[in-house]
Structure formats: structure tokens, C-alpha cells
Amino acid sequence: MHREAKRSLTPTIYDVAREAGVSYSTVSRTLSGYEFVKPSTREKVLRAAEKLGYVPNHQARSLAGGRSHLIGVLVPGLNNSYIGEILRGIDEALAESEYNLLLYTTHRRQGKESHYAATIMNSGVDGLLLVVPLMATPYLDTLHERDFPCVVIDQSEETQKGAVVSGTNWQGAFEATEYLIGLGHCRIGFISGLAGLTSTTERLAGYSAALAQHGLALDERLIAEGSFLQEGGYTAAQQLLALPDRPTAIFAANDLSALGAMEAVREHGLRIPKDISLVGFDDIPQASLGYPKLTTVRQPLSEMGREAANILLEEIAHPEQPRRRVTLPTKLIIRDSCCPPAG
């Protein structure tokens, strides 16, 4: 037996074992919820652990058991309440489990993605949650190659095999556009999102489909490229407003863009919704905070996070099961940024 002096600050299972008068493997079993431990023994162990203020050492547990109880979450950045909401959902789900959350941001170590993926895998996380991964193919390839448990949130690369959680992008965009059409708008501008993301593609498709369904021609000039960021929305709106026959309504691919557009509209001396109607996507907290309150397609962001986390946990527990793909419903939230066109 090793360890004899060395009364360290934090007690280990050895200490608990001595206190309880059992072997340390019994302590280990008890503490990790092994069922075949005699109740009276379990009692003794638990009491001893309690008395000593024992707290398990994750590193050791992980090293020996191969399970770290750590979930990695890869986000593009933190400067965005869209991400914040998703994270909140993830955190909620994880809080109910025994898992902790290791946060990674993409902006780090750009370029060597696949090595980064390897690093993450080896940082001991049991699974990985990828939030809107851009250029994710290198990650995902490495990840899938090793059957590493992971689920992607709000993005699905064409060739992707793994689990995905997202909202009904097409449907949401379709409804929003249809709503605008129903209000009487014929020239509806669209501010797209970041190229390469499925959310961008799908929302654009939904927009186009709604126009088509209602016999409205698709005018390429009414589609301005945004970036999912406020600034992109601002610039895109400028473009749209500079058009000779400018749109009477604008549908932005996300709220941040819509908010940016709102600013541009104001600077042009136009009023919302009087002169221009505006619809966003996401329903981030600021959508209902500003003035006028933004009509938008709500995406259940935190639920998406929670759902993704739960799927991941499930996948870790039962690796054999087929990967799930979940699409959560979006919902048009009508607030104050739309009305029938002036003419």
C-alpha cells in the first residue's frame, strides 16, 4: 500500500476507505453507484465520505474510467444573444445531468481545424456540441471518423451523417413571407445570412417558395447579402433602400440583421412599419426590447440547445443507436414592425 503520510488537503477514496473500514474499491463502487453493495456497507461509506467532505477527483476518474463527464461546446463566439440562448438551453440540460461544460470558441486556432478537433477530443470531453459550425467539414470528418459523439446545432452540412438539431428554417421563412404578402406587400426584400450555412439557404428557399406560391416574381435585386450580423443587415438594407423602386417590406434572415436594417431605414428618414415593414428571424431577447418591437419568426433557441444536449447525452450512453435528427418548429411572432403597404 502506498500513501501513508501525505495528509493532503482533499480526502481521497483511500481516506474514506480507512474511515469506513472497507477497501478502497468498495468505496469506489459505492460512490459510482454500483448496485451490488450491501446496504449497510453503502451506509458506512456514504457516512464516511460525508464526514470527510470527500469530493471525487474528475481527472482521476476520467483517466481511469474513460469518462470525463465533460461536454465540449464549440461556439463561433460569445458576442451574440442568439448563441447565448442556445448555450442557456445546453446549460440547463447539462445541469440536470452530471456533466460539466467546457466552452470552446471557434475563433481560436483558426486554420488547423482538424488538429483542433483532435485536441478537443483529447481534452477529455465525452462529447461535443457544435453550434452553427462554419467550415465544419474538417472538424466533422475527424470527429465522425472516430465515432466521436457529437451533435450539430442549427447547421447541417450536405454530407453530414451525425445528429443535428435545428429549426424549421424553410417553413419559418415561408410563413413570414406569406404573412407579408397577406398584408398586401408585393415587393419584399430579403436580407440573407452568411453564405454556406444551411439556415441561410433554407430561409432563402422558403422566401422564394412563398413568392412563387403567390404568383410573385422573384426579383434578384431584392435579395441583398447579409452576414447574420447587425452591420451586414445595415449595409444590405442600404442597398435595398437605394433601389429605384424600393421594397415596401424587408424580411431579414435573422433578428440581428433586421435590427441593423431598422437602423438603416431610420437613417433614410423612413418609418417602421408605416413606410417599410420588417420581419426578422430568431426572436432573440432584443427583438422585443427595442422600438418598434420586431415581428419575427421565433426559433426555440434554448430548446434547441437543451434538445441537442440531451441527444448527445443519449448518444454517449448508447453509442449504438442511430443518430437522430430533430427539427423544432418555428413560429411567427407578430409584433409591431409590420403593416400593410402605404400605397
Next chain:
Amino acid sequence: MHREAKRSLTPTIYDVAREAGVSYSTVSRTLSGYEFVKPSTREKVLRAAEKLGYVPNHQARSLAGGRSHLIGVLVPGLNNSYIGEILRGIDEALAESEYNLLLYTTHRRQGKESHYAATIMNSGVDGLLLVVPLMATPYLDTLHERDFPCVVIDQSEETQKGAVVSGTNWQGAFEATEYLIGLGHCRIGFISGLAGLTSTTERLAGYSAALAQHGLALDERLIAEGSFLQEGGYTAAQQLLALPDRPTAIFAANDLSALGAMEAVREHGLRIPKDISLVGFDDIPQASLGYPKLTTVRQPLSEMGREAANILLEEIAHPEQPRRRVTLPTKLIIRDSCCPPAG
């Protein structure tokens, strides 16, 4: 020597050692930046590691070396871009180091704070960053007791010994109030923050001091209790607006409250700044996003995060050095939510 078959998926230092034809401790030394390794040996090791795609195992490294390269960050929640900004700063600082970020949210395990603190310490983090910890005394006691490296952001308990990073709350509030007074306002309402937080106390003190300095009486009824949340600001503003001689300006202890107040003002059919001037605190992204753009006291949130992280890293590296207390300057950002009073 153990390990002979067991060609696992990820190579270990043993594999690298074999590949490089050296002992595994040499590999360990090389990889952990020990300086007295013969250059040619280092070369061989590095090449072998590269070839095998070696990635260190954090758990093992931590268990053996006592350093996990993990920093815990304890935040009250994620639903707030104030937190988001601070996190961003922390993340930036950590990205430049070799540290990863383990995220904890306070809402978990409420009640048994000190046990929670113990858990965090044993979760293997090398240090802890506490963002506006409410009811932190139990945590901090446990933490300080064991000389656990930690720094608190934007809050300093009375009896606190550890490192703290915060903004110039008093000064910022003083300036904001003075600005309002300079504009000609005499009845200035104050929406306070959450009771028990130093930021709340200090900002209130700054507000009072400015009034006093300019010979304005402190009217208790002009001080409404908020919560640092939008809703609290809304309710507090309602109160203020219901006053027989309502204020011509309101200074809210943070932007979220100010935004809430803005909504209440609007609902009362009043205009900002025409009828009521409004000043916030923090300068979160939404402050400049909405309409009108909010005049506010900017707090260098992300810098505070970055600074705190750097101090923590420093403290981990040199535990002997005295704890630092850093106060970063705030700055009044004048935008569109204030003007001289109507009368």
C-alpha cells in the same frame, strides 16, 4: 514495461517514444518545454509526435502534474449580454494562453454553495473566475481558506481579501448624474440594481454625491428599486412615473434596467428624451442598437474579463504575489436619450 498490444486510437507518449527511439520521459520533457533537451533529440521527438498526430491527454497530465490547464468561470447565467461581454474578454485572454474554459452557472445547486465551491476546486480547475457572484461569501470563504486562485469580477464583498476587477462605479454614476444636472435636470430618478451588490451600492452613492455636490436634495421617493434586469427597470420606472411630480430624467443602474424603463416611459405616452431623459450603465450592445440610442456609462466589460483572466493566470503562476485589485475606468457615452428638461 506495460502496454504492448493495445494499439489504441490516440497515440500516447509511449508511442512517440518508441517512434523517436527515446525514453518516454524524454518525450514528456520535450513536450512540456523542458529546456535541457538536446536539440537533436527534441527534433526527433517533435517529428515523431507530429508524424503520429500525438495530442496530449489533459486528464493524465493534470492528474500527474497537478495542473489541469482549466480555468473555471462561474457566472450567474447566460441570458444577458453583460455577462456575454465579460465572457468574451475572458475567452480572449484564455485563448492566448494554454488554458481552457470550464463554464459553471450559479443557478445550479443553489443552497449548498460551499460544497459547490469544493466541487469546483476538485473538478480540477487551476483557478476560478467569479462573475458578479451574489451571495458569494460561502464560496469565497472556502476558496480563500485553501488559497485557491480566484478573482472576482465586478463585485467585492466587504471582507474580501482576494483579487477583484471592477469598473469605477461611483465615478461613473457621479458623472452620469452630473451630466443630467448639467443639462438642467433637478428631479432625477434613480433605478437601483440588485441589493447586496457593490455595483448597486457604489452607483447609488455616486448618484447621491453628485446631487449633493450640486446642492440638490436627495428625494427618497426618486429612488426605485430595480434588479439589474429589464423587468425590474420597467417596474421601477412605473413607480417613478406614477409620482405626483415625476422626474424629468432617470438614471438607471444598468442598461437592461434603462431599456425596461424606456418601455415603461413609452407606455405612459412619453417621449425620450423630450419628456424624460434616460441614462444607463454598462453600454451593452443593445444600448446602441435600439431607438433612441441610449446614453450610458460605458464599462469596459470585455476588458474587465480579459484583465481578470490575466490576473488569475498570473496568480496561478506566482501564488506568492499579493492579490491585485484593479479598477478600470468607465466613460460616459453620450447618445440620443438625453436632452434638457422641457420646462
Next chain:
DNA sequence: CTGAAAGCGCTAACAA
């Protein structure tokens, strides 16, 4: 149901 023994992958004295 419980104890003994063997590592998980790596760091850190201690020699050589």
C-alpha cells in the same frame, strides 16, 4: 458482496 491488483497517460524526483 468485497478485496487485491493492474493500470489509465503523464509528470517528477532520482540516478546515471
Next chain:
DNA sequence: TTGTTAGCGCTTTCAG
């Protein structure tokens, strides 16, 4: 400068 030897604290067979 490099190899050898012990563990870090815990999980997990394998025997009782």
C-alpha cells in the same frame, strides 16, 4: 542530457 522509478486518484477485471 537522458533513463528509471514512482505514483497522481480512480475504475475495473479477477478472484474469492
